Amino acid sequence: MTERQHFEISDLDSGISLGKDAWIRLRKNRLAVGGLVILVFFFVIALLTPWIAPYDYEIQDLDLGATGPSLKHWLGTDIFGRDLLTQIMYGGRISLSVGFLATIVALVIGVTWGSIAGYIGGRTDAVMMRLVDILYALPFMIFIILLMVVFGRNMLLLFLAIGAVEWLTMARIMRGQVQTLRQQEFVEAAVAMGLSRSMILIRHIVPNAVGPIIVYTTLTIPGVMLLEAFLSFLGLGIQPPKTSWGLLIAYGAETMEEYPWLLLFPGFFLATTLFSLNFLGDGLRDALDVRSAKD
């Protein structure tokens, strides 16, 4: 007993960083690790797609048409005779990049905005949050259509537009978190030690709010992916022959009785990604929650 206790104390002495600590706890969560592995795998595939895709995503074989899975086309072909696996790989590139980039945009703006408003409070808070309310009230479709009309159709713009719409909820959540954290003793201690406001925000408040942020982020990514599919379907996002998972599913759903694989396979990949994200988010929340860290 005493030996073991001793070991633990010396372990603490040598010091484990917050990140490493979280990593150790994350590793114990098998579902989260599984999710992470799948996501990393999808990312690697997406990165390597131009080199490893079995076919060219644009090449059609009209005579072949829609065929089910076979040795030549593992996941079958669509009505234009295009290889579905290739379509899914290229679609994944777009879906994953839209999902993550737009979410990062939303995350950066939302967290910054919300924590500043929440920490400073008073009139600044009121003005900043009313702005959020006003943006909330704008019908976002019109907002995005306007952006598309003014700047033309552009993938990067699509990311930004979606991100610029999605940050609002993030800002509200962050503000609420910061308002409760601000009252806590450790913040008062930091103030007493004479730390600057920005230092307090970055070092003390944001890390403590990481749990809700991560959870909401994992909810945002699937939302963004669906939003992209919706916009593309309306002709505002991705246009053929480029594709995304959302679009593949939308088209697949139209012919699900005749060619079910056109819906099932893209649906499977989207669902797997979303599940992985959720499990990973769950695990990360547990791992990163500093308040429960030393329980």
Next chain:
Amino acid sequence: MLTLQKIPRSIFALLFILLASCSVQEGNVDSGNRLGILHYGNGSEPQGLDPHVVTGVPENHLVRALFEGLAVKNPYTLEPEPGVAERWEFSDDKRIVNFFINPRARWSNGDPVQASDYVWSWRRALHPEMGNPYSYMLFPVKNAEAFAKGQISDFGKVGVKALDERTLEVTLNEPTPYFIQLMDHYSTFAVHPPTIMKFGASTDRYTKWTREENIVGNGPFVLTEWKLNRRIVVEKSSTYWDRNKVSLNGVVFYPTENSVTEERMFRVGQLHYTASVPLDKIPIYREMENTPYVQAPYLGTYYYLLNINKKPLDDIRVRKALSLSIDRDKLASTVLQGTAVPAYSITPPNTLGYDPPKLFGYDPEKAKQLMTEAGFPNGKNWPGIEIIYNTSESHRKIAVAIQQMWASTLNIQVTLSNQEWKVYLDSVDQMDFDIARRGWIGDYVDPNNFLDLFISSGGNNSTGYADGIYDDLVLRKATKASSRELRYQIFHRAETMLMQAMPIIPIYTYTSKHLINPSVKGLPSNLMDSLNLKYVWLDNLKKEER
């Protein structure tokens, strides 16, 4: 184990309850059969209901339910038969027609339909300020074209006169064999002058007169409800002169823009009739016994408009290269599931005995060579162009296939853009496009109907094509021809000119494709897919018999 066995049983029970409740609920078709109401998939939300403003097939069905022309088409033979006019007489030189208006013809507010209403309405239809895209339907009438173009401002000089309340005298430029057929086209319909004037000037577009509470028509049905993007309901008119022949009590028109949804609505008994059938579903329906699928030849051409005022489409070699590199046979047999005939010209084959010229075929080598000559060898320096099409599953498929045919043959980049129907119509009207998908459905069975699209002043030309010789052939030489053979020879020459200039890329000739519930009777297939609701009736079959 016990619980495992119980679960499926409870699921079965649940399913059974669900199924049972489904069969209890009455669908539109059943209630429609009982009440005499036809549930009609109309393709899309109409642009409007003003006969002198609208274009398009969905609008045609609605306008012809609410209004009636001087003569109407018999749906079985397509021959004109009495409408508002009980009879008509041609003069010996065939240049003057007298229409005798049926004394029982009434507007839906009870006013009698008078010859003077037609004079007033045709002035409106032709007036330059009206901007009626179909004003040329009346161009066979003497001086009508000059009035429409603002060359004369005195409508009195136009060859239409009310001799008395019931006699309309029309003077034609030339003997026009198809003139009576034109009387069933909505741009020649009469509108009710006092109603129009109540809501604006005679030539105002989109005033409130077409609202359900305001509109006055003279057709077999009256408008009772218009819910935007949901449904349009019409009810049997109590003032229509031939009301005894109308057996439907009402029609509900649905803006079924998505043919997949439409097919589902049909399958669950929400629709009697669909405007289209999703291509992928056709093979399945074809194999069904007692199939509701009805396919028939159709007087229409599917084509792409090229904006010849814009680079690089101003170069005839580029236009030809694009057209030569489309493999229409393959498109028709694969993407279109064998439901269409490849087209190489604008007039459908065998239009009342006329066959169009075929000047080219699928020729990728020639296309590549033409592109090289035009300065785009293997797609080099290509500026990129865009195809616009109205949002629809089948237009998208065709565009995707053609996009790839061009990419693989010519190595050029083409982007696609789908637009909502009204936005799309606006873009086409204002020629705000590089390439636009277009379909033309014959308004009457005559090559003239396709060839006069591309006269330089044509409201549906939309390509920038303008050639004085072509105009002369179609507008003057053909109308003066003494026999049908001579007339067709002139048309053939004009069409050859048109296809040499290639302001359009013809793609295929339509077939009409519908799902029709077996209870719908009196709705025969015809070359014009012409719907005459007066003839339609619903046979209220028992479920067992179906």
